[in-house]
Amino acid sequence: MAVAVDMKFGQMSLDQYDQILRKMGLRQGGDMPPGGISHWVAKSGDGVHIVDVWESREVFEKFAAEQIGPYSQEVGVTEQPEISFYELHNYLTK
Numbered sequence: 001m002a003v004a005v006d007m008k009f010g011q012m013s014l015d016q017y018d019q020i021l022r023k024m025g026l027r028q029g030g031d032m033p034p035g036g037i038s039h040w041v042a043k044s045g046d047g048v049h050i051v052d053v054w055e056s057r058e059v060f061e062k063f064a065a066e067q068i069g070p071y072s073q074e075v076g077v078t079e080q081p082e083i084s085f086y087e088l089h090n091y092l093t094k
Contacts (some may be wrong), residue, residue: 004086035059
C-alpha cells in the first residue's frame with residue numbers, strides 16, 4: 001500500500017539537501033528513485049520539510065537506510081528527522 005512520508009529535518013539547510021540529492025544521483029525536477037512516486041521539499045523555520053509518496057513503507061525504509069541516512073551524515077546533518085507515515089487512500093500523478 002502506498003504511503004506518504006512526512007520528514008522534518010530541524011537543522012538541515014537547503015544546500016545540504018541539494019548535496020544529498022546529487023549524491024543520490026537525482027536532480028531537481030527529475031525522476032524518483034525506484035519505488036518512489038512523488039517528492040517535494042521546502043524551507044521551514046530552521047530546517048527543511050520533505051514529503052514523499054512511496055509504493056510502501058518498507059521500500060522507503062530500505063532507501064532511507066541505504067541512501068538518506070548515510071548521505072545526510074556525509075554532508076554534516078547529525079540530527080535525525082521527525083518522520084510521520086500515512087497510509088494513502090489515493091494519490092494523483094501527471
